[in-house]
Amino acid sequence: xxKQKVVVITGDQSGIGKCIKESFEKIGAIVCGIDIQxxxxxxxxxxxxxxxxxxxxxxxxxxxxxxxxxNNALPAMKGIDDCTYExxxxxxxxxxxxxxxxxxxxKPHLSEGASIVNISSTRAAMSQAQTESYSAAKxxxxxxxxxxxxxxxxxxxxxxxxxxxxxxxxxxYKGANAYQHPAGRVGxxxxxxxxxxxxxxxxxxxxxxxNITIDGGMSKLMIYHNDQGWSLQ
Numbered sequence: 510x511x512k513q514k515v516v517v518i519t520g521d522q523s524g525i526g527k528c529i530k531e532s533f534e535k536i537g538a539i540v541c542g543i544d545i546q547x548x549x550x551x552x553x554x555x556x557x558x559x560x561x562x563x564x565x566x567x568x569x570x571x572x573x574x575x576x577x578x579x580n581n582a583l584p585a586m587k588g589i590d591d592c593t594y595e596x597x598x599x600x601x602x603x604x605x606x607x608x609x610x611x612x613x614x615x616k617p618h619l620s621e622g623a624s625i626v627n628i629s630s631t632r633a634a635m636s637q638a639q640t641e642s643y644s645a646a647k648x649x650x651x652x653x654x655x656x657x658x659x660x661x662x663x664x665x666x667x668x669x670x671x672x673x674x675x676x677x678x679x680x681x682y683k684g685a686n687a688y689q690h691p692a693g694r695v696g697x698x699x700x701x702x703x704x705x706x707x708x709x710x711x712x713x714x715x716x717x718x719x720n721i722t723i724d725g726g727m728s729k730l731m732i733y734h735n736d737q738g739w740s741l742q
């Protein structure tokens with residue numbers, strides 16, 4: 510059995526997931542990713558029950574244990590006007606059902622001191638119009654986090670991270686886009702990866718069932734029409 514930490518992550522081929530994967534690899538972890546894009550440890554759609562079962566079988570066959578689970582895969586963002594029944598169900602499958610089932614399948618193989626991090630979103634608590642599928646999925650994983658934390662007491666710590674606006678394109682935002690964040694900038698994937706590593710470390714041994722918002726303070730800024738230069742157009 511490998512003495513290295515074995516990390517399972519969904520959606521590891523782009524954006525925040527890729528950054529988390531690379532961040533763990535830099536500290537010597539073995540990362541087993543699953544993604545619908547080619548290049549992962551396992552290629553497939555996590556909305557499919559059989560795909561998840563095959564993925565877990567491959568992980569355990571290779572490494573016999575799992576230390577960390579990162580549920581990161583991105584549900585589709587579609588709204589009430591154009592989201593079909595099937596699309597909404599798929600978003601919930603990716604965002605809620607798959608994380609639940611992945612943890613269920615891996616529970617017998619979790620190492621002592623295991624940690625699970627679910628990537629939620631500030632959209633679990635606030636919305637733009639026409640984002641129902643994504644917001645519902647993120648609200649679901651937010652609630653799933655504290656439920657799993659209680660059920661897995663003594664087995665694994667379970668926490669969530671709720672990113673705000675995280676740019677994955679290396680764009681430099683200035684002006685209003687930056688200043689609407691009290692931190693003065695748009696977020697970077699590294700902001701989320703660093704928190705994920707912390708939550709999976711011994712330094713966070715007394716943290717479980719929590720949802721940690723990382724949004725540069727954006728969701729704490731009260732905005733009124735014609736206040737501090739803001740106006741509704």
